[in-house]
Amino acid sequence: MKKEGKNFKLWSSRADLIGDSVMFLPVLNFLEKEFPNSYKVFPIMKKCSQAEPLFLGHPLIDRTHITDFDEGFGENDKKVFEECDFQIDVRPKHSSEQWHNTRSMIEETWVMSGVGLNKFREMEEKDKLPMLYEWFDIERTNKTVAIHCFAGYGRDNHRSPDMGWWKKTVSDLEASGYKVVRLGHPSEPDLNMFVSDLRESSFMDQVKAALGCDFYIGTDSGFSLVMGAYGHPQISLLTNWNNGHISNPYCLAPINHKGQNLNLFCDIKKGGCSGISQERLIEATRILTAT
Numbered sequence: 001m002k003k004e005g006k007n008f009k010l011w012s013s014r015a016d017l018i019g020d021s022v023m024f025l026p027v028l029n030f031l032e033k034e035f036p037n038s039y040k041v042f043p044i045m046k047k048c049s050q051a052e053p054l055f056l057g058h059p060l061i062d063r064t065h066i067t068d069f070d071e072g073f074g075e076n077d078k079k080v081f082e083e084c085d086f087q088i089d090v091r092p093k094h095s096s097e098q099w100h101n102t103r104s105m106i107e108e109t110w111v112m113s114g115v116g117l118n119k120f121r122e123m124e125e126k127d128k129l130p131m132l133y134e135w136f137d138i139e140r141t142n143k144t145v146a147i148h149c150f151a152g153y154g155r156d157n158h159r160s161p162d163m164g165w166w167k168k169t170v171s172d173l174e175a176s177g178y179k180v181v182r183l184g185h186p187s188e189p190d191l192n193m194f195v196s197d198l199r200e201s202s203f204m205d206q207v208k209a210a211l212g213c214d215f216y217i218g219t220d221s222g223f224s225l226v227m228g229a230y231g232h233p234q235i236s237l238l239t240n241w242n243n244g245h246i247s248n249p250y251c252l253a254p255i256n257h258k259g260q261n262l263n264l265f266c267d268i269k270k271g272g273c274s275g276i277s278q279e280r281l282i283e284a285t286r287i288l289t290a291t
Contacts, residue, residue: 004036004037005036005038005039006038006039006062007039008035008038008039008085008086009038009039009040009041009083009085010031010035010038010039010041010085010086011041011080011084011087011088012024012027012041012042012087012088012090013042013043013088013090014090014091014109014112014113015043015044015045015048015067015090016045016091017045017048018048018051018054018223018225019221019222019224019225019226020109020222021042021044021051021055022130022132022222022225022226022228022229023109023130023225024109024113024130025058025130025131025132025229026110026123026127026128026129026130027088027109027110027113027115028040028058028060028061029060029123029127030115030119030120030123031060032060035086038086039062040060040061040062040063041062041063041064041080041084042055042058042061042063042064042065043064043065043066043067043077043080044064044065044066044067045066045067045071046066046067046068046069046070047070047071049066050202050203051203051204051222052064052066053204054132054204054207054226055132056135057132057133057134057135058132058133059133065077065080088113088114089113089114092112092113094108094112095108095112097244098244098245099111100240100242100244100245100248100251100252101244101246101247101251102248103117103248104248104250104251104253104255105251105252105253105255106120106128106130106255107120108251126257129255129257130225130228130229130255130257131229131231131257132229134211134230136204136208138208139208139212140212141179141212141213142214143177143178143179143214144178144180144181144212144213145173145178145179145181145213145214145215145216145217145285146181146210146213146215146216146217147166147169147170147180147182147216147217147218148210148216148217148219148221148223148224149161149182149184149188149189149191149219150184150188150189150219150221151219151221152221153184153185153187153188158239158241158272159219159220159241159272159273160219160237160273161219161272161274161276162274163189164274165273165274165276165278167191167193168278169217169281170191170193170195172278172281172282173282173285176282176285178214179196180195180196181196181198181209181213182195182197182198182199183198183199183209183210183223184199184206184223185199186199186200206223207223207226210223210227210232211227211230211232214233214289215233215235215285215288215289216232216234216235217234217237217281218235218236218237219236219237219238219273220236220238220239220252224236224254225254225255227254227256228255228256228261229254229255229257231256231257231258231260232256232260233261233288233289234254234260234262234288235261235262235263235264235284235285235288236253236254236261236262236263237264237273237276238250238252238253238264238266238273239265239267239272239273239275240267240268241268241272249267250265260288262287264280264281264284
């Protein structure tokens, strides 16, 4: 007997990192068209389990599944995997080391999923966009900005502005009348400035705090992709930090389904993110808050 609807189970996500899982969300729209009303299991690596609540309100995720290990699968994972009727490789490899030059991040995700670009292009525009849903309450505060200073927990100097850049930025934002809320991981460098520092707070508490601010400023990180999926106003600081990335400068920009994202780019050879002037940033805040 052919299985249909909720009797047909899918194992489907891209599970390695929080941002990977967010970028996979539009693929669920394709899978829903292929397997209507199917039961979708959404695996999340244990190391990213703090982000599981992001996906609880998604209409196309029937069950989240936290893997047994941070970086691999165990017996329980195998059991759930084998119970599914259709499986997608949740830890795929990139199609090419040079993908940044020809594709956006969302296009690369479709290629890695095995679905391919032709199917991506056939989708309605709204179904190509990652979307997360606010199933929780948000306390909104005026004249506040959330900043996520460093990608890779502060270990990757190429993807983020330096300390001096952030200190001047915070001073300029405060001079413009904003209260600054600092997000990130406790291991990241201290700014040694008087800001509301939430790095010791849980991941979801930081998400809620950011959504309560007027807008968000962040780097090439999973948190920025989360903000885009909520459609929250954001300014993205970008550079071509990958080896061989010489064209297509905005391939790593978050996909903001409400179009409320301003991308500021500076070539790695001209200082990277630290080469983005505060004048450009402050002008971007004016544009973003005027819409």
